[in-house]
Each structure stands twice: as structure tokens, then as C-alpha cells.
Amino acid sequence: MKDLNILLAGFGGQGVLFAGKVMAYAGLMEGREVSWLPSYGPEMRGGTANCSVCISDKPIGSPLVVAPDVLIAMNLPSLEKFENSVVPGGLIIVDSSLIDKEVKRSDVRAVYIPASELADTNDMKGSANMIILGKMFRETDFCSEENLLKGIRKSVPARKAELYDSNVKAVRAGMSS
Numbered sequence: 001m002k003d004l005n006i007l008l009a010g011f012g013g014q015g016v017l018f019a020g021k022v023m024a025y026a027g028l029m030e031g032r033e034v035s036w037l038p039s040y041g042p043e044m045r046g047g048t049a050n051c052s053v054c055i056s057d058k059p060i061g062s063p064l065v066v067a068p069d070v071l072i073a074m075n076l077p078s079l080e081k082f083e084n085s086v087v088p089g090g091l092i093i094v095d096s097s098l099i100d101k102e103v104k105r106s107d108v109r110a111v112y113i114p115a116s117e118l119a120d121t122n123d124m125k126g127s128a129n130m131i132i133l134g135k136m137f138r139e140t141d142f143c144s145e146e147n148l149l150k151g152i153r154k155s156v157p158a159r160k161a162e163l164y165d166s167n168v169k170a171v172r173a174g175m176s177s
Contacts, residue, residue, distance in 0.1 A: 003057065004142055005065040008129075009050035009082055010074025010095075012040055015129030018155060019072070020051030022133060022167075026143040026151030027055035035063035050078065055142055070140060072132055073099060074115075093136055095128055111139060113177050119170065127170035134174020 006023060008016045017038045024036035033056045040049040052065035066085060071092045073079035076099050079092075086092055088107040097116035113135045115128035124131070130152075137148055149168060156164045 002069075002140075004053075004055045004069050004140065005067065006053040006055070006070045006072070006136075007050060007065045007068035007082055007085075008053070008072040008074070009048075009078030010072075010129075012049040014049070014074050015126070016049045016072075016074060017051050019129040019133045020053045022130075022148070022151045022155045023053045023055070023136075023142065024151075025154040026148045027053075029147035029150045029154075030055075030143045032057060033060050035060045037063040037065075048077070050082075070136060072136060074128065074132065075099065076101065079103070091136075091139060093132055093139070095132060097128070111135065113174065115174070118173055118177065122173060124166060124170045124173065127166065130167050130170035131174035131177070134171035135177055136174075137171070138175045 008020050010016045020036055024034045027034040035054040037052040052063060054060045067087050069087055069090045071082050071086050074095045079099055083103060086108050090108045092103050092108055093111045095115040096112040097114040103110035115131040118131050119125055119128045152167050153164060
């Protein structure tokens with residue numbers, strides 16, 4: 001499989017760090033080298049949040065993603081800040097419910113999904129992050145579906161085990177969008 005450097009970015013409270021953790025665990029289940037590096041402003045909810053995830057067949061030299069192969073932008077400030085850092089030929093996934101601008105670059109592939117709207121209208125409020133994760137899975141095949149589900153299982157804490165099924169539902173909605 002192709003090595004991926006992924007940057008997820010949005011506001012605190014959108015589940016950016018959780019989605020990154022699911023990706024990292026899914027990569028780990030594939031037997032690959034992974035890193036997960038969260039970064040958030042002091043405000044947490046409502047402040048900025050981003051997460052670097054590396055999935056590789058080789059040891060990872062630095063967990064910080066400065067030139068992502070994939071950018072997941074869950075708000076306009078994140079798209080504006082990180083669009084130009086994506087490598088040529090890379091992928092930018094945009095939550096088009098919250099971002100009304102198009103990706104300006106022609107040397108990357110842009111995918112638009114109304115993740116927040118899909119979450120709100122399909123009784124999955126707060127699951128836009130997992131819908132976008134499902135879309136990214138479909139676009140990149142960064143792991144097997146079985147290992148993606150294992151990554152979700154590992155990331156959902158035991159005290160919130162009832163959230164596993166709703167996370168799977170959201171990921172599958174993203175896969176089919």
C-alpha cells in the first residue's frame with residue numbers, strides 16, 4: 001500500500017483528533033508503521049484543532065505532517081491555511097456543508113462531501129468527522145474495511161461502547177457518498 005501523510009483540520013469539538021486516532025489504529029491493524037500527532041489551540045472546543053497521521057511501511061522519521069498527501073478540511077480557516085501545503089497530486093477532502101469555497105489548485109484532486117449536513121439530516125449529529133473518514137477510506141483504500149472497523153472499535157472507549165454502531169453507520173454513509 002501507498003504511504004500516506006494525512007492532515008485533518010477543523011474546529012475543536014468536530015472530532016478531528018478522534019478520526020485521526022481511528023486512522024492510526026486502522027493502519028496499525030494493517031501491520032504498518034503509524035504515528036498520530038494531535039495539535040489544538042488552548043480553547044479546545046471552538047478553537048483550532050488539527051491532527052497529523054502517518055501510515056507507512058517504513059519507520060516514520062517525524063510525526064509532524066507539513067506536506068500532506070491528504071488534507072481533510074472541516075472548516076474554511078483550515079482549507080485556507082493548509083491548501084497550499086498539499087503535495088502535487090494529493091487529495092483534499094472538503095466538508096462542503098461548512099466550506100462554500102472551491103479548492104483553488106489544479107494540481108490536486110478535490111473531493112467535496114456535505115458531511116455536516118449528512119450527519120444532521122440522517123440522525124447522526126456530531127458524526128461529520130466519521131462521514132469524512134468513510135469518504136477518505138473510499139478515495140484512498142488506506143486499509144482494509146475490516147481493519148477500519150477494528151480501528152473504530154479500538155478508538156471508542158469501553159465506557160462509550162454504545163457509540164461503536166453509530167460511528168460505523170457514519171463511516172458507511174461516507175463510503176457510499
